Amino acid sequence: MPRPARTHRSRLPRRVTALAAALIAIGSAIGCSTPRADPRVLSMTQRGEFGRARSALTNAASRDPADRNFMLHRANLLSLSLAEGLPQAAEPIADRLYDFLRTQDINADTGVASFLLGEGNARIWKGEPFEQAYTLTSIAILDGMLGDWGNVRASASSALFQVRDFSRALSARADGKRVRHANPADDTLSAREDLLARAPSDDLAGTFTLARSDFELAYILKAVAARQIGAPDADEALAQLVQVAPRLQPLADTIRAGQYNTILVVEHGLAPEKYATGPDNAIAAFRPRTPSSDAPIRVRLQSGPDLALVPVATDLNRLARDLRWNSLEDLRKAKSAIGTGLLIGGAVVAASSDNRNAQLVGLGLLLAGALSKATAAADTRFAELLPQRVYVAPVTLTSPGAPIEIQIDGRPETRMVLAGLAPPPTGDLALHLVRIPAAPAPWATSGAIAYSNDETGPTAGPQLPWILGGRCLRTPSYPVLASYQASGFLKNFTLNDLLDLYREEGIEIAGLSTKGEIGRHILEGGSWLYSPRAGSTGFARLFGSDHPAYQPRSARVRDLAAQCRAALAQPPRN
Amino acid sequence: MLACLRTISPRARQRSLRSILGLAVLLLPVACAPRPELRTTLLRASDIETFSADAVQQLASSPFIASRGPDAPRLILQPQPMRNLSDNRLSQGDQWAAMSKVLFSNQMLALLASNNIDLQMPAIETTRLARAGLTRAEPPATVPPTHAFTATLRSIARAEDAKARDPGATGARAGGRKDTFLVEYAIIDLASRRVEWTGQSTLARIAHGSLID
Numbered sequence: 001m002p003r004p005a006r007t008h009r010s011r012l013p014r015r016v017t018a019l020a021a022a023l024i025a026i027g028s029a030i031g032c033s034t035p036r037a038d039p040r041v042l043s044m045t046q047r048g049e050f051g052r053a054r055s056a057l058t059n060a061a062s063r064d065p066a067d068r069n070f071m072l073h074r075a076n077l078l079s080l081s082l083a084e085g086l087p088q089a090a091e092p093i094a095d096r097l098y099d100f101l102r103t104q105d106i107n108a109d110t111g112v113a114s115f116l117l118g119e120g121n122a123r124i125w126k127g128e129p130f131e132q133a134y135t136l137t138s139i140a141i142l143d144g145m146l147g148d149w150g151n152v153r154a155s156a157s158s159a160l161f162q163v164r165d166f167s168r169a170l171s172a173r174a175d176g177k178r179v180r181h182a183n184p185a186d187d188t189l190s191a192r193e194d195l196l197a198r199a200p201s202d203d204l205a206g207t208f209t210l211a212r213s214d215f216e217l218a219y220i221l222k223a224v225a226a227r228q229i230g231a232p233d234a235d236e237a238l239a240q241l242v243q244v245a246p247r248l249q250p251l252a253d254t255i256r257a258g259q260y261n262t263i264l265v266v267e268h269g270l271a272p273e274k275y276a277t278g279p280d281n282a283i284a285a286f287r288p289r290t291p292s293s294d295a296p297i298r299v300r301l302q303s304g305p306d307l308a309l310v311p312v313a314t315d316l317n318r319l320a321r322d323l324r325w326n327s328l329e330d331l332r333k334a335k336s337a338i339g340t341g342l343l344i345g346g347a348v349v350a351a352s353s354d355n356r357n358a359q360l361v362g363l364g365l366l367l368a369g370a371l372s373k374a375t376a377a378a379d380t381r382f383a384e385l386l387p388q389r390v391y392v393a394p395v396t397l398t399s400p401g402a403p404i405e406i407q408i409d410g411r412p413e414t415r416m417v418l419a420g421l422a423p424p425p426t427g428d429l430a431l432h433l434v435r436i437p438a439a440p441a442p443w444a445t446s447g448a449i450a451y452s453n454d455e456t457g458p459t460a461g462p463q464l465p466w467i468l469g470g471r472c473l474r475t476p477s478y479p480v481l482a483s484y485q486a487s488g489f490l491k492n493f494t495l496n497d498l499l500d501l502y503r504e505e506g507i508e509i510a511g512l513s514t515k516g517e518i519g520r521h522i523l524e525g526g527s528w529l530y531s532p533r534a535g536s537t538g539f540a541r542l543f544g545s546d547h548p549a550y551q552p553r554s555a556r557v558r559d560l561a562a563q564c565r566a567a568l569a570q571p572p573r574n
Numbered sequence: 575m576l577a578c579l580r581t582i583s584p585r586a587r588q589r590s591l592r593s594i595l596g597l598a599v600l601l602l603p604v605a606c607a608p609r610p611e612l613r614t615t616l617l618r619a620s621d622i623e624t625f626s627a628d629a630v631q632q633l634a635s636s637p638f639i640a641s642r643g644p645d646a647p648r649l650i651l652q653p654q655p656m657r658n659l660s661d662n663r664l665s666q667g668d669q670w671a672a673m674s675k676v677l678f679s680n681q682m683l684a685l686l687a688s689n690n691i692d693l694q695m696p697a698i699e700t701t702r703l704a705r706a707g708l709t710r711a712e713p714p715a716t717v718p719p720t721h722a723f724t725a726t727l728r729s730i731a732r733a734e735d736a737k738a739r740d741p742g743a744t745g746a747r748a749g750g751r752k753d754t755f756l757v758e759y760a761i762i763d764l765a766s767r768r769v770e771w772t773g774q775s776t777l778a779r780i781a782h783g784s785l786i787d
Contacts, residue, residue: 105783
């Protein structure tokens with residue numbers, strides 16, 4: 001039996017209000033669910049503790065390739081792996097990222113879900129164009145560290161995709177009346193709002209022209225690589241570099257002359273942060289986390305002459321401000337406008353009519369409007385661990401192991417001393433990546449090599465594994481075991497016996513372990529043994545200063561360590 | 575919400591259902607839009623197979639092999655990783671796969687053996703294994719290689735005009751990229767630097783859609 005209509009009239013407005021409020025709350029929760037890296041990871045990255053950061057990120061990262069943030073985590077892991085000096089460990093990540101970034105229309109099938117759930121909850125993260133370009137050059141840097149110059153050229157070429165230039169659209173639409181703002185960031189935001197508001201309803205096609213990339217780092221790496229493998233496009237890349245960045249003419253001349261055997265790529269700071277702004281947070285914008293500056297970087301032999309003084313190659317704050325380097329999806333803007341219209345229309349219909357059906361229609365409009373507005377928020381996921389700026393310094397190294405000092409001019413806290421760098425064999429070219437920590441640390445400037453390692457070999461003094469109280473962190477091998485035995489230790493050991501000691505301690509050895517991603521180093525309380533590339537920040541942090549002694553976990557290693565300590569304490573026999 | 579729907583009149587309910595159905599019909603073409611067949615022009619494992627199969631056939635029927643026999647002077651062939659001069663990154667695994675798939679096919683191993691040609695892998699890999707403690711460092715080969723087996727990958731990227739093939743194509747579907755790959759295998763006499771044999775293989779890949787999305 002139907003209930004009296006009067007009852008519905010009295011209940012409906014309350015239900016409308018309650019439902020709309022609930023939906024807005026749910027929608028807001030959906031719209032705001034942007035995953036961010038653990039703040040500790042950011043803090044560790046700032047301090048140059050890339051190994052710890054990498055380990056924390058690996059534990060938190062999704063292992064499901066179908067996860068929308070899977071590639072974002074891989075991009076972050078790539079940044080940290082290179083900064084730690086582990087190019088070989090990063091190679092599988094780079095292979096996967098490259099294939100992903102070179103795949104077109106990744107999000108072609110997510111249109112409906114994006115509209116209903118919001119972009120951050122539906123789209124697979126691929127990054128803004130400038131993030132994609134930088135990630136591709138990071139892959140080029142990895143290939144350079146591995147000496148694969150053909151792939152450096154290929155990856156750098158891939159990073160030089162055409163960008164969308166909106167400048168003609170902006171000037172044409174504004175009819176010369178565009179207001180210039182004092183702050184370039186404001187100007188960009190205003191231009192972005194202007195473009196989004198005036199864009200055709202379907203997409204932004206027709207408002208831009210395709211333009212040549214002005215991504216300096218990719219031109220530099222392409223030229224260096226092309227020159228190294230004798231490809232004919234080195235000069236062309238250098239000419240384009242000078243065209244987009246005349247300030248880099250001296251660097252281009254150095255590369256053209258070819259008088260160098262080592263390329264130092266130096267990263268500094270954190271890339272700008274992406275945030276949502278504007279009506280219903282529908283517009284994505286970037287704000288700097290590390291301020292830009294034109295200060296060059298000086299590279300010199302410690303207490304010796306300058307090897308290079310080079311300007312900033314690429315400033316990611318600049319790229320993030322530039323409309324050409326942002327994807328500018330207008331879907332969110334349209335959703336926000338539609339949502340506002342529906343909300344107003346629904347509220348008017350629901351409130352002004354006594355007719356039950358009209359009120360229901362109003363309720364529907366109100367709910368649809370609330371949902372549309374709540375999911376209109378911009379997708380603010382971004383590659384949080386990219387650097388703010390990068391320098392490229394071609395230098396000639398002649399003395400094996402001579403410490404090299406780098407410092408951004410006028411910024412003494414950015415000084416680093418790189419130990420263990422060796423000139424490559426004649427005719428070869430070496431590439432090293434250094435990421436300067438934000439906060440000064442004693443290990444960054446020590447220039448010391450306190451432990452035997454795979455990169456620079458044994459240090460002075462008796463050779464004994466660190467887990468037995470010595471200072472050797474080399475991968476177990478026949479020559480390494482022989483050096484222990486020559487020092488009077490592990491006389492009856494075979495290589496397998498030595499490897500078993502590490503197994504009993506639960507220590508994984510990079511290159512031998514099948515446990516996937518390399519974790520924290522045993523020097524830092526982890527369970528992995530590895531040697532970062534000489535010259536990397538990871539190498540300086542791990543081997544540049546003393547660490548607390550190892551605490552054995554197994555009885556066998558504890559006993560053996562006690563015997564070795566006793567032997568070390570005895571005075572040498574003459 | 576359900577309580578609300580239960581209390582409305584049958585006509586209003588019908589109207590609501592019609593509206594929902596209409597919305598679903600409107601969304602259907604979007605949800606069921608055909609997926610583009612190819613979204614990347616990158617080489618696949620099957621492409622490496624194609625290149626190597628072509629090279630095996632060309633080498634087997636080449637005058638270089640025909641001029642030899644079991645009594646020909648011993649020839650020691652050393653493969654090098656594929657040289658990548660293309661605009662597409664090729665993983666180190668694929669660079670070696672492109673070589674080993676030619677030389678280590680059963681057909682090729684038999685052919686080389688019957689023509690007094692020995693294979694010698696470069697020491698790069700054994701050095702890496704030795705460093706990891708998996709093997710002793712191998713002493714240098716007592717007999718140096720006489721010939722090198724090389725391969726070079728080149729590519730040309732072109733914008734593919736989908737409108738020429740499909741006038742109805744719009745937006746991202748209208749844009750495309752075509753990469754034409756050329757692989758050139760060669761056997762080089764290391765003493766004279768003379769190219770003893772070359773084989774070529776080409777293929778093209780076309781992909782559609784927006785690269786930045």
